[in-house]
Amino acid sequence: MSLNIRPILSSLLRNRTGALLVSLQVALALAILVNATYIVKQRIDSINRPTGIDDANMFAIDSTGFTSRYDYASSVRDDLDYLRGLNGVIAAAPTNAIPLSGGGSSGPLYKSPERKNSDAQFAIMYEMDEQGLQTLGTHLISGRNFRHDEILTPMTTDNQSRRIPQVIVTESLARYFAGNTSAVGKVIYDPFGRPSTIIGVIADMAGPFTNVSYRRLLFVVPQQPRIYGFYYLVRTQPGRRDEIMRIAAEHLSTSNPDRVIKSVRSVELYKKEVFLTERITAICLAIVTVLLLAIAALGIFGLATFNVSTRTKQIGTRRAVGARKRDIIRHFLIENGLITSAGVVVGCVLALAVGYGLSRQYQLPRLDLYYLVGGVLLLWVIGQLAAWQPARRAATVSPSVATRTA
Amino acid sequence: MLAYNMRLALMSFKRTPGLTVLMVGALGIGIAACVVTMTLYHAMSGDPIWWKSDRLYAVTMDSWDPNKPFDPSRPQLPPPQLTYRDALHLADSGIPLRHVIMHVDKSVLTGAPAQKRPEPVRTRITSADFFAMFDVPFLYGGGWRPAADAAAEPVVVLSKHENETLFGGANSVGRIIRVDDVEFRVVGVLDDWFPHPKFYDLNNDSFGAPEDTFIPFGWTEARGKPPTGGDHDCWRLDSTNTFKDYLDADCIWIQMWAELPDARARERMQTFIDTYWAEQRKAGRFERPRNNQLINETQWLVDQRVVGTDDRILVGLAFAFLAVCLINTVGLLLAKFLNGAALTGVRRALGASRRQVFVQHMVETGMLAGAGALLGLMLAALGLWGLRTLYAVETDFGANGYQDLAHFDSASIVIAMALAIVAAFAAGLYPAWRVGRVPPAVYLKSQ
Numbered sequence: 001m002s003l004n005i006r007p008i009l010s011s012l013l014r015n016r017t018g019a020l021l022v023s024l025q026v027a028l029a030l031a032i033l034v035n036a037t038y039i040v041k042q043r044i045d046s047i048n049r050p051t052g053i054d055d056a057n058m059f060a061i062d063s064t065g066f067t068s069r070y071d072y073a074s075s076v077r078d079d080l081d082y083l084r085g086l087n088g089v090i091a092a093a094p095t096n097a098i099p100l101s102g103g104g105s106s107g108p109l110y111k112s113p114e115r116k117n118s119d120a121q122f123a124i125m126y127e128m129d130e131q132g133l134q135t136l137g138t139h140l141i142s143g144r145n146f147r148h149d150e151i152l153t154p155m156t157t158d159n160q161s162r163r164i165p166q167v168i169v170t171e172s173l174a175r176y177f178a179g180n181t182s183a184v185g186k187v188i189y190d191p192f193g194r195p196s197t198i199i200g201v202i203a204d205m206a207g208p209f210t211n212v213s214y215r216r217l218l219f220v221v222p223q224q225p226r227i228y229g230f231y232y233l234v235r236t237q238p239g240r241r242d243e244i245m246r247i248a249a250e251h252l253s254t255s256n257p258d259r260v261i262k263s264v265r266s267v268e269l270y271k272k273e274v275f276l277t278e279r280i281t282a283i284c285l286a287i288v289t290v291l292l293l294a295i296a297a298l299g300i301f302g303l304a305t306f307n308v309s310t311r312t313k314q315i316g317t318r319r320a321v322g323a324r325k326r327d328i329i330r331h332f333l334i335e336n337g338l339i340t341s342a343g344v345v346v347g348c349v350l351a352l353a354v355g356y357g358l359s360r361q362y363q364l365p366r367l368d369l370y371y372l373v374g375g376v377l378l379l380w381v382i383g384q385l386a387a388w389q390p391a392r393r394a395a396t397v398s399p400s401v402a403t404r405t406a
Numbered sequence: 407m408l409a410y411n412m413r414l415a416l417m418s419f420k421r422t423p424g425l426t427v428l429m430v431g432a433l434g435i436g437i438a439a440c441v442v443t444m445t446l447y448h449a450m451s452g453d454p455i456w457w458k459s460d461r462l463y464a465v466t467m468d469s470w471d472p473n474k475p476f477d478p479s480r481p482q483l484p485p486p487q488l489t490y491r492d493a494l495h496l497a498d499s500g501i502p503l504r505h506v507i508m509h510v511d512k513s514v515l516t517g518a519p520a521q522k523r524p525e526p527v528r529t530r531i532t533s534a535d536f537f538a539m540f541d542v543p544f545l546y547g548g549g550w551r552p553a554a555d556a557a558a559e560p561v562v563v564l565s566k567h568e569n570e571t572l573f574g575g576a577n578s579v580g581r582i583i584r585v586d587d588v589e590f591r592v593v594g595v596l597d598d599w600f601p602h603p604k605f606y607d608l609n610n611d612s613f614g615a616p617e618d619t620f621i622p623f624g625w626t627e628a629r630g631k632p633p634t635g636g637d638h639d640c641w642r643l644d645s646t647n648t649f650k651d652y653l654d655a656d657c658i659w660i661q662m663w664a665e666l667p668d669a670r671a672r673e674r675m676q677t678f679i680d681t682y683w684a685e686q687r688k689a690g691r692f693e694r695p696r697n698n699q700l701i702n703e704t705q706w707l708v709d710q711r712v713v714g715t716d717d718r719i720l721v722g723l724a725f726a727f728l729a730v731c732l733i734n735t736v737g738l739l740l741a742k743f744l745n746g747a748a749l750t751g752v753r754r755a756l757g758a759s760r761r762q763v764f765v766q767h768m769v770e771t772g773m774l775a776g777a778g779a780l781l782g783l784m785l786a787a788l789g790l791w792g793l794r795t796l797y798a799v800e801t802d803f804g805a806n807g808y809q810d811l812a813h814f815d816s817a818s819i820v821i822a823m824a825l826a827i828v829a830a831f832a833a834g835l836y837p838a839w840r841v842g843r844v845p846p847a848v849y850l851k852s853q
Contacts, residue, residue: 017840021737028730036723066514066524067587117473228512228634253523260514260524280796281716285723288439292727295432299734302428306741362715363479 019339026343029296031350034375036285043282047275052205054137055267060098061232062262070258088240091134095233096127096225097208101270104208110189123217124207127225135235143184143200146222154224163194168220174201297386304390316401325395332391340383415770433778436731438785443724445818449811454601463700465662471641472693484697490653493660499678502664504539508532511633517584518572527618547579547594558624562590568618569595608710609637735833743841754846763842771834779826
């Protein structure tokens with residue numbers, strides 16, 4: 001079957017401004033579509049990245065003692081006894097940082113006591129007790145958990161120089177120190193050159209930070225957090241979180257007049273807050289992209305309609321000299337296809353240029369070529385669909401039109 | 407003549423209602439997208455103290471790790487905060503008209519009569535000039551004398567909001583409250599004050615509200631414990647066994663600002679800093695290359711990246727989108743004008759000049775663009791409302807300041823009007839010119 005592109009092309013070139021404008025529109029639409037979709041995809045990926053912890057069933061309590069009468073040891077013991085005794089609580093632990101909250105502490109760890117700069121690996125620290133791992137909902141890959149008698153009292157100005165004998169690290173951090181061998185038993189050094197022995201390795205998990213490159217490099221130390229920046233983390237049975245949050249908030253806010261419960265919030269809420277910009281950007285980009293496609297489709301439709309209406313006479317003549325209805329439809333669809341294709345070719349170049357620019361300027365990853373292929377196909381389909389109705393109308397032009405004078 | 411052209415345009419709209427709706431709709435959506443993103447961008451990149459920003463300078467020194475810059479992606483920038491000891495020394499220069507050294511901490515308020523439970527708050531621990539230097543408005547009372555800083559006098563300034571919580575909005579000057587269980591006397595209550603962004607401390611929550619309470623800088627030491635709020639960055643962890651060690655450590659957590667009214671004052675301040683730097687370097691500190699900068703407030707907002715990457719991308723996207731809408735309109739207008747060329751041909755034959763034909767079609771385009779801008783403004787209002795709702799739904803923690811940004815303001819209207827003019831010219835010029843060039847004879851013949 002011959003497509004008869006020659007005559008279509010020559011009629012296109014005769015009337016090139018309109019075609020040029022539609023091509024340009026398609027080109028811009030493709031460039032925007034591809035890059036916007038790619039950015040949306042990245043945002044959604046970072047929001048939905050598996051956390052490796054039971055964040056859906058966890059909540060955090062911000063508790064601070066603020067009077068001189070506040071007794072840390074007995075308060076924390078009472079609170080933990082209360083929380084762990086609640087029906088529906090799986091585990092509870094004190095912590096210095098809340099998962100996915102965006103706030104926490106980090107520092108370098110070293111392979112040797114000399115602490116060479118090239119040797120430093122930044123990692124994020126959790127201070128927790130023996131129920132910490134269970135509260136997070138992570139699991140040991142090798143080694144063991146902390147024992148109750150290993151939990152140190154909070155760091156104070158009097159005991160700052162003591163060392164922390166045991167540490168549990170995530171798989172990624174273990175790999176830094178031990179490569180592919182077992183990290184359990186390996187000794188690592190803190191910024192003061194004090195040694196700690198890795199006693200357990202846990203699966204990689206999301207920590208308090210989502211925006212640092214070393215976000216999966218975490219270590220847990222068996223130490224109660226300091227009085228300031230102190231939280232309880234509580235993990236409940238599925239579906240019981242909100243109910244237990246209410247009960248706990250009510251009890252704790254009145255159980256001790258020397259401290260204040262600043263907040264009781266689900267980890268889900270912290271996560272939502274931390275990814276706020278990502279989510280809003282994704283939503284805005286998606287809305288604009290859909291509108292853009294609609295506008296582009298309307299533009300193609302409008303111009304095709306115009307073309308048909310100005311060429312009624314020619315169509316009639318062609319019909320009169322023997323062209324079938326499907327020939328007319330084919331003519332307009334091919335014409336549209338040519339215009340879209342020209343736009344798509346320019347659009348590919350433009351999309352790659354924009355993608356490159358974005359990756360340079362904003363350190364975004366380079367555009368994935370699958371998105372380009374998908375965008376090309378989508379625009380092609382939209383172009384044909386938008387031209388379909390005008391082409392059908394063209395086919396209904398009666399051959400008798402050719403015989404009229406007007 | 408204008409009225410006549412407008413009447414012609416209206417008739418033309420009536421001839422092709424579908425096409426007209428399509429064009430106005432496309433322009434409206436395009437303009438709306440730009441107005442929404444530009445309004446946000448404008449609000450974010452605003453200068454909250456523009457009337458004196460030319461004399462406000464952030465004071466910075468590069469005290470960071472000799473082996474790597476504070477921000478490896480932008481090595482030319484010194485760290486945004488100072489160490490405690492450096493800040494204390496620089497504050498003693500006596501050169502700036504006003505200066506402030508400060509940081510933020512968390513506290514608990516108790517002891518107000520109407521108070522039911524302890525109030526956790528953010529406290530700014532700052533030297534006395536803060537209020538005068540940043541033109542902070544007072545509802546009752548005022549700040550404190552510089553002497554109160556050195557002596558760590560127990561005086562406190564409350565935000566308007568905090569005064570409402572603790573005292574039901576009454577004049578509380580002279581009343582006593584407890585800050586972290588220590589008695590403080592209220593000396594001032596602020597009026598509404600929401601600098602967007604919170605330029606004087608952009609470390610956390612750039613668009614959040616200012617702090618709830620303010621106490622003299624001397625309390626940094628008098629509280630006897632390291633603060634728990636704000637950003638504390640240390641590159642070297644010397645043995646810090648006591649609180650005093652912590653104050654002397656190479657940790658940065660103090661913000662410093664200076665009001666330097668003229669170039670001479672700036673030069674003197676710069677020399678003062680550099681001299682101090684050289685002395686300290688001899689003593690073994692400041693191993694990095696000299697990079698002590700007085701950063702003007704306007705530059706500061708740029709350096710500290712108040713406007714995020716995503717915001718810029720959205721503005722770019724909106725303009726690309728508007729471009730598509732415009733090209734769309736050019737195509738449709740061209741089609742429409744040429745379709746009506748027969749009519750134009752008659753007008754030309756009856757004596758209308760090319761110029762008159764051009765003007766007639768530009769008026770028609772202008773009206774389309776005007777309608778588009780109007781629709782755009784309505785859609786933008788809707789869009790901003792949607793965005794506010796989105797922020798409200800998505801931030802269960804309450805206000806983080808972003809809601810306040812997504813507000814229709816005079817800038818939005820100016821932007822929409824400017825875009826309408828741009829749109830009218832961009833979309834109409836070529837079609838209007840082109841239709842004027844149609845030879846009238848061709849059309850007269852076939853009639």
